[in-house]
Amino acid sequence: xxxxxxxxxxRPLVGRATELARLEEAAARGRGAFTLVEVxxxxxxxxxxxxxxxxxxxxxxxxxxxxxxxxVPFAPLxxxxxxxxxxxxxxxxxxxxTQLLATAFxxxxxxxxxxxxxxxxxxxxxxxxxxxxxxxxxxxDVHWADESTIELVDYLVRHPLPAPxxxxxxxxxxxxSFRLSKALAEHAVRIDLGPLSKAxxxxxxxxxxxxxxxxxxxxxxxxxxxxLDTLARTRATGDRTELPESAxxxxxxELAGLAAQEALVARSAAVAGDTFEPSVIAHVAEVPEHVxxxxxxxxxxxxxxxxxxxxxxxxxxxxxxxHVAYNSAAAGWRHGAHAxxxxxxxxxxxxxxxxxxxxxxxxxxxxxxxxxxLVTAARAIAxxxxxxxxxxxxxxxxxxxxxxxxxRTELAFCQGISGRIMPALETFGAxxxxxxxxxxxxxxxxxxxxxxxxxGEHDWARLLLTSELNRQPDLDSEAAAPLRLQxxxxxxxxxxxRTAKPFLDTAPDDDRNRWAVPFAALHxxxxxxxxxxxxxxRAVLTAARMVDASDDDEFLRWLPAIHMLCWAEVLIGEHRLxxxxxxxxxxxxxxxxxxxxxxxxxHGLSFAYVIAxxxxxxxxxxxxxLESMHPQAGVRGALLGVWCQLHSWRGQHATAIRGGKRAxxxxxxxxxxxxxxxxxxxxxxxxxxxxxxxxxxxxxxQLPKIDPYTxxxxxxxxxxxxxxxxxxxxxQAEGLADGRLDVDVVFRDLAWAYAKxxxxxxxxAAAAAERIxxxxxxxxxxLHAGACLARDGxxxxxxxxxxxxxxxxxxxxxxxxxxxxxxEQRRLGVRVPHxxxxxxxxxxxxxxxxxxxxxxxxNQQIAEKLVLSVRTVETHLTHIFAKLGVTNRAGVxxxxxxxxxx
Numbered sequence: 001x002x003x004x005x006x007x008x009x010x011r012p013l014v015g016r017a018t019e020l021a022r023l024e025e026a027a028a029r030g031r032g033a034f035t036l037v038e039v040x041x042x043x044x045x046x047x048x049x050x051x052x053x054x055x056x057x058x059x060x061x062x063x064x065x066x067x068x069x070x071x072v073p074f075a076p077l078x079x080x081x082x083x084x085x086x087x088x089x090x091x092x093x094x095x096x097x098t099q100l101l102a103t104a105f106x107x108x109x110x111x112x113x114x115x116x117x118x119x120x121x122x123x124x125x126x127x128x129x130x131x132x133x134x135x136x137x138x139x140x141d142v143h144w145a146d147e148s149t150i151e152l153v154d155y156l157v158r159h160p161l162p163a164p165x166x167x168x169x170x171x172x173x174x175x176x177s178f179r180l181s182k183a184l185a186e187h188a189v190r191i192d193l194g195p196l197s198k199a200x201x202x203x204x205x206x207x208x209x210x211x212x213x214x215x216x217x218x219x220x221x222x223x224x225x226x227x228l229d230t231l232a233r234t235r236a237t238g239d240r241t242e243l244p245e246s247a248x249x250x251x252x253x254e255l256a257g258l259a260a261q262e263a264l265v266a267r268s269a270a271v272a273g274d275t276f277e278p279s280v281i282a283h284v285a286e287v288p289e290h291v292x293x294x295x296x297x298x299x300x301x302x303x304x305x306x307x308x309x310x311x312x313x314x315x316x317x318x319x320x321x322x323h324v325a326y327n328s329a330a331a332g333w334r335h336g337a338h339a340x341x342x343x344x345x346x347x348x349x350x351x352x353x354x355x356x357x358x359x360x361x362x363x364x365x366x367x368x369x370x371x372x373x374l375v376t377a378a379r380a381i382a383x384x385x386x387x388x389x390x391x392x393x394x395x396x397x398x399x400x401x402x403x404x405x406x407x408r409t410e411l412a413f414c415q416g417i418s419g420r421i422m423p424a425l426e427t428f429g430a431x432x433x434x435x436x437x438x439x440x441x442x443x444x445x446x447x448x449x450x451x452x453x454x455x456g457e458h459d460w461a462r463l464l465l466t467s468e469l470n471r472q473p474d475l476d477s478e479a480a481a482p483l484r485l486q487x488x489x490x491x492x493x494x495x496x497x498r499t500a501k502p503f504l505d506t507a508p509d510d511d512r513n514r515w516a517v518p519f520a521a522l523h524x525x526x527x528x529x530x531x532x533x534x535x536x537x538r539a540v541l542t543a544a545r546m547v548d549a550s551d552d553d554e555f556l557r558w559l560p561a562i563h564m565l566c567w568a569e570v571l572i573g574e575h576r577l578x579x580x581x582x583x584x585x586x587x588x589x590x591x592x593x594x595x596x597x598x599x600x601x602x603h604g605l606s607f608a609y610v611i612a613x614x615x616x617x618x619x620x621x622x623x624x625x626l627e628s629m630h631p632q633a634g635v636r637g638a639l640l641g642v643w644c645q646l647h648s649w650r651g652q653h654a655t656a657i658r659g660g661k662r663a664x665x666x667x668x669x670x671x672x673x674x675x676x677x678x679x680x681x682x683x684x685x686x687x688x689x690x691x692x693x694x695x696x697x698x699x700x701x702q703l704p705k706i707d708p709y710t711x712x713x714x715x716x717x718x719x720x721x722x723x724x725x726x727x728x729x730x731x732q733a734e735g736l737a738d739g740r741l742d743v744d745v746v747f748r749d750l751a752w753a754y755a756k757x758x759x760x761x762x763x764x765a766a767a768a769a770e771r772i773x774x775x776x777x778x779x780x781x782x783l784h785a786g787a788c789l790a791r792d793g794x795x796x797x798x799x800x801x802x803x804x805x806x807x808x809x810x811x812x813x814x815x816x817x818x819x820x821x822x823x824e825q826r827r828l829g830v831r832v833p834h835x836x837x838x839x840x841x842x843x844x845x846x847x848x849x850x851x852x853x854x855x856x857x858x859n860q861q862i863a864e865k866l867v868l869s870v871r872t873v874e875t876h877l878t879h880i881f882a883k884l885g886v887t888n889r890a891g892v893x894x895x896x897x898x899x900x901x902x
Contacts (some may be wrong), residue, residue: 044226195223
């Protein structure tokens, strides 16, 4: 079962250290006395892999039970001992014993016993094992063991071997003989292989996958290593799912052992669905229900099927097993099976959603009843499963004699929402050629324009919207609302919010109007970016309340508009509100298959995570978007900008600067607002890296192009980087800031704190940052305040701020900034303890150097931060390498990380 075994021979065993240690302990005990061990785990839990790791270090007698040999006495034991049992061994056994054993080992005697008495045979086998001791015997797949082997184990439990031997038995708990499990229950060391932990699963999958993908695979696999490996290597092409060959072969071999009746029922169950009841399977398999129940008994005993507790239904033990069973059936038989189950479900009045998949796989061209079923089912799930709904709509169109414009329109919406943007645009193109109803045309054109915008076809999107709006008999009517709404959204996404104002003049003023929520959200955004942000606060909070009062379906319908509202919340400093709305947007979109806008939503969520100091969560969101969404260049650039920002706060300066430059290049001139943000993120990375001259040089020509809010942050950073002109930058920040908004106070007062080395202004900035949930900026302000207070001789106050800064940076995993805050405390004579044993190994200065190495600083950067020469840093590194027993900087980082983990 364990396909990981072959792949894993060249890599460490993951997640089974405790179990392996228990095996080693049992082996040590077995060197002095007879010891029984049972290794128990679900199919694919890694029993074989664990035994392979255990046996690789010692001489072991290994055997395996096979289902095909269940009638062969002592088959797994013979498999293990055959190379050790020879004619010379017969000389150490009595003649009656050799005659009895010759029935299993013909090499022992030319005259096997003609009459075998089982108790005597078990005594003889016990004598044979005694003569082979000391030894380690490992028998795998003992759930397939023959009755003689099981009885022998029971005999050895009652009559332990008077010799040192370790006997390890591995089996599946759902399939093992009751007699064997009962015999071992109180006499064997039991090692249970449960699901891998989430951390172990992540290690097994490796870092190439995003955290979201690893989480999804872990949940689908249940932590089972075999299923985890199989799902990770499974390829989906169109409507086909291809399992890796090793997994398919393993499961096919398991199913090949089924008798004809059981195999038929298993294939019928695979056709029926995820869960099924016997009566349905009887119709699919065309056999009486009692035959199905008999087959279920065997399939459950074999752990192919399992009962769904308390429901009277059954399921496969895992979806991967069902997939293999389904594909083991002939294509023609499957077609008929789906037709039979569709007919039966229609007869008993099952809803269209339950019948649709079977109708899809069995209906004939021109079957209007099948068309109606598919369309009805698709409409029922369109909001929550748009990808499946699109497949059903497409099937309905292929089966229908006449093309239905409404069905084609609904298909286009589902294609677009599920992320199939090009097919959706093609379908919308055909729809708009024939659609006459103004209301239906407006909705179709508006969504088509949004999809075109997401593909970067901005001019075409604007042309479509304006031309369709001109076709409307009444531009201010509710029928034209989706076009006006999309024109506002289009302008907002392009960074041209001012041009959208005329279309907001006719926004509905009744909260009960179905267009009220998106218009309120976009009105709040436009008011925020193209006016006084403080004056926009009321509009933003009003729209937020309307969004919160919406149900999930309404929330999903207006995702792009709510996304813009979230950015308005960021701009006025309502960061906790923005994070909540971004999080809900992503979760609902992900759970309901609304993939079309996911890159934008994940960009917003990752940015909100940065503000909240949740750097690992932010990185996970960026990685998910870049891995799976293939976003358009501008959004990809925006994501790289957040990547730059995240790595900058984490102290990984080279990665951050590289990401910032790639972001600016990817965005280009098409998105001014995104370009402004990316330039500000690169500036942050350069300032954090200490590359002040470069930061100032590159930012100065760009500053006039940047929007006021982002320019305020840039002025704060420039006040830190450009000491000669720091006061000038602080004055510019003063002119840009609105003192009624805490978010502006943070950057305005921090700019003045840098310009005047003013602890009080830094503390004012820190307090404002704390109020609105900006921990990284709060800690930055407290760090600067601490340094200023220390310079002024206010030691106790300085320590309080430095300790607070260090604690925040530590929680946020801003490694280098945490090290800086700790270093400032040491300069005041405070012995800040280092975690783990490193404090007893390295000198205080060496510890400083090691922490900066761990943060990714170069020798030159370390020298500048510690006011040392590069040669002195190199000397310290030489001593650190020797003391820690490593040969490079990566080794230092590993040791420091392990100490911190402790």
